[in-house]
Amino acid sequence: MSGLFSLEGRTAVVTGARSGIGRAIALGYAGAGAHVIAWGRTAAVEEVVAEITAAGGSAEAVVADLSDLEAARSTARSLARDRQVDVLVNNAGIIRRGASEDVRYEQWREVRTVNLDAVWLLCQEIGASMLERQRGRIITIASMLSFQGGRQVASYAASKHAVLGLTRALANEWAGRGVGVNALAPGYVVTANTAPLRADEQRAAEISGRIPAGRWATPDDLVGPAIFLASEAAAYVHGEVLAVDGGWLAS
């Protein structure tokens, strides 16, 4: 990998690394030379660490449930203290579907806690150590629902709009202090997150028909853009949202 895009010598924390987009980014970062700290909700994330090390990469696991904000904060604080984290990818996220008039507050709060509050906490704890060293890259995972309302996913759309606002706000504060903050906005990706959409034949066909690239994304489609935003190649990119959507937003 050319120097501009190499992650050699970097330590990267990737949350939600057990599956889907987070797993692909963790594997991709290790392939680009990073030491990966794979953050999982449960110890099942060890499987990804084993996969990385079997391929000759460097990785370790950290386990903490991000819906427990005290656990999230103390884990992030320990990482910031014990490791020089160069890259933070706030990938973990959940979606809950339901008509807004029926959704209970607990469900709303659950989505907000994992998708927004925990992201903010990790940015704050790990970002502070990056600011001290005047070096770091933070990547948040936005969504098409950072721009659109979606159907029956109000808590998710609200959280992903807020992630974009947080990304821009942090970029504005930290760009001049050596820390770059940007968002990746995946389009429709084949993961557990979108399984119910794909199970609905009509909805799946509607979505596919609107994607100019003519197909859904795979998690691997996010890897190159995620490496770019973590690398020296993106040194002057701040507060940007990079849509990786097969052209969805352009259509």
Ligand SMILES: NC(=O)c1ccc[n+]([C@@H]2O[C@H](COP(=O)([O-])OP(=O)(O)OC[C@H]3O[C@@H](n4cnc5c(N)ncnc54)[C@H](OP(=O)(O)O)[C@@H]3O)[C@@H](O)[C@H]2O)c1
């Ligand atoms: N798929 C898409 O089309 C799409 C589009 C736009 C944005 N996104 C975003 O992409 C990110 C990754 O989602 P995905 O599509 O890859 O779906 P996924 O396969 O369901 O991955 C979500 C990951 O987040 C982890 N996670 C969930 N709750 C957690 C918690 N409380 N604490 C720690 N980790 C937790 C999950 O761990 P467990 O499996 O152990 O629960 C899982 O590894 C999310 O932020 C999602 O909103 C996805």
